[in-house]
Amino acid sequence: MAILKTEALILKTFDFRETSMIAHFFSKDYGRIDGILKGIRKDPKKFASRLEPFSTNEIVFYQARSSGLHLISQCDLIENFNHIRAELKSIAFSSYLIDLLGHLMPHEEKNEQVYTLANAALRHMNSGADTEKVVRVFIIKFLKIIGFRPRLDSCSICDKNIAAMAFFNIKRGGLVCPLCARVDNHSAGVFKGTIASILHMEQSGWQDALRLGLTGKIKEELNYILHNFIEFHLQIKPKSREFMELLS
Ligand SMILES: [Zn+2]
Secondary structure: OOEEEEEEEEEEEEEEOOOEEEEEEEEOOOEEEEEEEOOOOOOHHHOOOOOOOOEEEEEEEEOOOOOOEEEEEEEEEEEEOOOHHHOHHHHHHHHHHHHHHHHHOOEOOOOHHHHHHHHHHHHHHHOOOOHHHHHHHHHHHHHHHOOOOOEOOEOOOOOOEOOOOEEEEOOOOEEEOHHHHHHOOOOEEEOHHHHHHHHHHHHOOHHHHHHOOOOHHHHHHHHHHHHHHHHHHOOOOOOHHHHHHHOO
8 A cells, every 4th residue: 555645735634533634635646535533533733734725735645546535644733824814705715715626626637837836826716915806816727738728819709719709608718709600699798907917917927816806897897707608618616605695
């Protein structure tokens, strides 16, 4: 039985039987993994970390061959994003981010780029950056990494380049030119600024992306496009979306 060590973000924990706990992690080296921490509720000092939500930990585990539920032998706290837990709004937005990882990252498949991105997002959230902006930047960069980027360079129907006015079609996953939009009633007009801001957030570093100011209308359009795009193409409906929108 191999003993492995990695750094991991806590996605979810729940009690198991009398004294144990099951934890879902998103780890740097093995992707999304599940583990059991035996006896942690009877003797909390057995593990150095309390496995709080929004924290990264170093875990040591015995790799389970068949069940996929690894036995965690050690769990040490690396970074605790405790400011996130102090406010309802940052809890809601961070929960959405954690839900996306839980729903969309494949089981036991390493993706260090996503791991680094998620950590950066939580760190910005923890240091008081605008929660809505952080989640928006995260989603845009995340979609690009996992290969689900909306098509923004040319028409999703006829492939022609789009110069001026454009429409967005959630089902087709991208922009539609004015000619195609005329015969396709699922396309809706989209501001140039919305497209430009997606491209800016996708291409620039965190600091620049977070500095970008957006008008209320563009924010609204971006939120509509991003969340509906995710729900339609990735077929998930995170419960935390409602909670997040309630606090927007
Ligand atoms: Zn077209």
